[in-house]
Amino acid sequence: MSQEADALWVGRTLTGDQDAFGELVLRYERDVFNLAYRMLNNRGEAEDAAQEAFLRAYANLDRYDSERPFKTWLLSITSNHCIDRIRRRRLTWLSLEEPLPPHPALTSDLPGPEEAALADERSAEVQALLDELTPDYRVAVVLRYWYDLSYAEIAEMLGTTESAVKSRLFRARQALAGQLGARPLPALNPELRGS
Numbered sequence: 001m002s003q004e005a006d007a008l009w010v011g012r013t014l015t016g017d018q019d020a021f022g023e024l025v026l027r028y029e030r031d032v033f034n035l036a037y038r039m040l041n042n043r044g045e046a047e048d049a050a051q052e053a054f055l056r057a058y059a060n061l062d063r064y065d066s067e068r069p070f071k072t073w074l075l076s077i078t079s080n081h082c083i084d085r086i087r088r089r090r091l092t093w094l095s096l097e098e099p100l101p102p103h104p105a106l107t108s109d110l111p112g113p114e115e116a117a118l119a120d121e122r123s124a125e126v127q128a129l130l131d132e133l134t135p136d137y138r139v140a141v142v143l144r145y146w147y148d149l150s151y152a153e154i155a156e157m158l159g160t161t162e163s164a165v166k167s168r169l170f171r172a173r174q175a176l177a178g179q180l181g182a183r184p185l186p187a188l189n190p191e192l193r194g195s
Contacts, residue, residue, distance in 0.1 A: 013061055057073070057077050
């Protein structure tokens with residue numbers, strides 16, 4: 001969806017059209033939920049966080065700058081809320097209640113049972129590695145490697161500098177490499193392996 005169309009839906013919402021914000025929710029609910037799920041590693045908590053992110057976006061819609069992408073603004077709200085949740089639970093690690101859906105790069109369109117099992121195992125391994133990162137590092141990794149955002153976009157979302165984002169990603173890769181030891185991380189973006 002284009003930035004202009006998003007701005008139109010936002011404008012209609014601000015003038016009292018209650019259905020207009022519903023259109024924005026429909027367009028971005030998957031992105032918001034996926035980010036929350038990757039951050040929180042718990043389906044129920046991710047659903048709550050996604051709902052809260054939309055509520056916060058709605059409540060602060062008059063602060064949205066239509067010169068910026070709505071999706072970036074919304075994901076920024078989501079990531080900040082998830083970081084707050086993680087800090088509130090004092091970094092208590094939760095186990096997966098159900099397998100994480102595999103990243104698209106990990107599977108083909110029609111995986112066989114063995115491929116599906118391997119993909120689920122890799123996905124669980126990736127999620128376990130993400131769980132070991134601090135919230136600041138985890139959000140940078142998720143935004144960079146799952147959402148393919150630029151350093152500038154991540155810096156804008158997190159209210160920091162590009163060099164700080166690069167530093168967080170470097171340190172996150174070092175932490176991941178330390179966790180992996182000599183094992184290569186299968187089927188992940190080469191940048192995550194600490195190139």
